[in-house]
Amino acid sequence: MTLTDSGLTDCHERRWNALLEWLQGHGMMVDEDHLPVRPKNVAGARLGLFAIVDIPPRTPILTLPSKAKINMATLGHYPYSKRLTATQLISLHLLLYKPAPGCESDDPHFAPYISILPRDFGDHPLTWAVHRTLGAGSREEHSLLRLLPPSVLSDLLLLERRFWKDWEAVLLYLDDLPDLSSPRRRPRTQSELILDFVWAWLNVNTRCLYDDLGLGKDNNMSLCPVFDFANHAWMQPTMEPVRAAGSEIWRPGRCSPGGDGNTDLVCVSCERGIVRDQEVTLSYGWHSNRTLFVEYGFANAITSEELMSGVYPGQVNVQDIVTTWLDCRGELGTFVKGTLEAEGYWGDWTIHCSPLPTQASFRLITALRLYHSFPEGAGVWSEEETTAASRRWRDTILGHEEVVSEENEKACEESIGEICEVVIKRAERGIEAVKEDMRMESEVSEWFQDVLVAVDFLWFEERAVAKAMLIA
CATH class of the missing domain: 3.90.1410.10 (set domain protein methyltransferase, domain 1)
Structure with missing residues (x-):
């Protein structure tokens, strides 16, 4: 040809x-x-x-x-x-x-x-x-x-x-x-x-x-x-x-x-x-x-400046992290999952950098508010206590209350920080793994090298959004 x-x-x-x-x-x-x-x-x-x-x-x-x-x-x-x-x-x-x-x-x-x-x-x-x-x-x-x-x-x-x-x-x-x-x-x-x-x-x-x-x-x-x-x-x-x-x-x-x-x-x-x-x-x-x-x-070739500017739609879905936390709560975690599913708030939990300031999605905040409505170490929850806690949480969805409580809101903020730390650490491991495969570029095909660059952008975006979230 x-x-x-x-x-x-x-x-x-x-x-x-x-x-x-x-x-x-x-x-x-x-x-x-x-x-x-x-x-x-x-x-x-x-x-x-x-x-x-x-x-x-x-x-x-x-x-x-x-x-x-x-x-x-x-x-x-x-x-x-x-x-x-x-x-x-x-x-x-x-x-x-x-x-x-x-x-x-x-x-x-x-x-x-x-x-x-x-x-x-x-x-x-x-x-x-x-x-x-x-x-x-x-x-x-x-x-x-x-x-x-x-x-x-x-x-x-x-x-x-x-x-x-x-x-x-x-x-x-x-x-x-x-x-x-x-x-x-x-x-x-x-x-x-x-x-x-x-x-x-x-x-x-x-x-x-x-x-x-x-x-x-x-x-x-x-x-x-x-x-x-x-x-x-x-x-x-x-x-x-x-x-x-x-x-x-x-x-x-x-x-x-x-x-x-x-x-x-x-x-x-x-x-x-x-x-x-x-x-x-x-x-x-x-x-x-x-x-x-x-x-x-x-994937888009993006820079830190573009991600921090608020004009790029950078986003991280953190559902796997929150789901792991729920799995560790046993029956209570199962109850929280069922409640979120019934109310239409299961999944699609994200942090994003546009528009500024970098923030957690309402769906993520809603899930964390319910999760922290049942603090760990509080013993066994009775049916009446569970119903009352769920009712206070639903009031925030319906707009009757802005927050469940000050303690609940503080716990949610701390959890978002923990989520960002997890995202940053695993992104750094992911970037290093991609670099390791890139070092083998003489042994791999051209299309594989091109996709590795795209995967590197994926990890870079997740790390940058999480870092921006921590300082927002």
């Missing part, structure tokens, strides 16, 4: 040109005046969108026809498609039309687009998790899973649970409709089929845009050609989507105005405009590195 001036291989360049021809056939204008961006290779062997001319502020960059998007509307030809969610249906379609190695997709509707999608997600943590569940996986994958912070690993297990749930739904759908498994589909073992579904599912999970199709919340999403080349920028993205029917901005994860079904997608430059050869970026959402790494497979 040779590289073009854009850093693309001949293969990528050919697929890009095929995509443009296909989009033009769907009514999209793809000349320089109407599509002033092209893909290029960027650091880390990723593809990104770059401007090929200067683009003034608030100027349309592309207008994607509705029929060129992959969503529940354009996949409405599947029988009984409403049995599946959007994630399941789009993933199923990609699974059925996944290109064979070295080939293009044979999908009669979206072949040029599917052919240009990423062919491999070996560096995404979900791939490692599924490999492990299947009793497979490389030494590098097992090593990376071992190096992840507990909060990241916990979120990854939740993501894997979502994946298996969607796989089971798709498998049941295919069992009921065997004709969908076309004779043209290459034979695959069960493990190969699952791993192909990982590829399909990750393309959906990492590239779909929230798109108000007038459907249920979980079904308002679309795969959008060209637009999905844009990489994430946590500050000052250069592009954002708007509704074709109006100028109001809508973003991934937020309901767009109108809700009038499948419409064209228009993307415009932001307030600063874009200069030639500048990367065109998009905000994937106001997420900490933990979320970005688990969902998308990358």
Whole structure:
């Protein structure tokens, strides 16, 4: 393979040109005046969108026809498609039309687009998790899973649970409709089929845009050609989507105005405009590195100054620490857990550095207030005492009281300090473990080195947020 001036291989360049021809056939204008961006290779062997001319502020960059998007509307030809969610249906379609190695997709509707999608997600943590569940996986994958912070690993297990749930739904759908498994589909073992579904599912999970199709919340999403080349920028993205029917901005994860079904997608430059050869970026959402790494497979390169400034959404989930404390309290800990679950306050206990001052989340404070409503060493609690203590705690949730008591509030503050100390110590151990693996860089692959850097950022963020919390 040779590289073009854009850093693309001949293969990528050919697929890009095929995509443009296909989009033009769907009514999209793809000349320089109407599509002033092209893909290029960027650091880390990723593809990104770059401007090929200067683009003034608030100027349309592309207008994607509705029929060129992959969503529940354009996949409405599947029988009984409403049995599946959007994630399941789009993933199923990609699974059925996944290109064979070295080939293009044979999908009669979206072949040029599917052919240009990423062919491999070996560096995404979900791939490692599924490999492990299947009793497979490389030494590098097992090593990376071992190096992840507990909060990241916990979120990854939740993501894997979502994946298996969607796989089971798709498998049941295919069992009921065997004709969908076309004779043209290459034979695959069960493990190969699952791993192909990982590829399909990750393309959906990492590239779909929230798109108000007038459907249920979980079904308002679309795969959008060209637009999905844009990489994430946590500050000052250069592009954002708007509704074709109006100028109001809508973003991934937020309901767009109108809700009038499948419409064209228009993307415009932001307030600063874009200069030639500048990367065109998009905000994937106001997420900490933990979320970005688990969902998308990358982490922001951040500094201590950015974390301390209050503008970066740094966050640490400390559920594993608090859960350990509850487990040590025996039956009383079980009672506290049950009460928190019943009241909707179990889990998602975080400390975060934005907005300033760095603080514990209300959910964490609420859990600690209940935990300290039953001080250790106070003997056996009667049913009447337990009920009374729980009632005082509930008053803080309902807004009848600001605190349970001064003693309770002091104990909560001390516990938050203890939590931060635990986070800092384990982060320092994690950073050292990553450095140890980095010292072996001559013996490992390039992608492994890149992911190690991302894992280092994960630990760095947790330590920095905990330190900021201690001095807040």
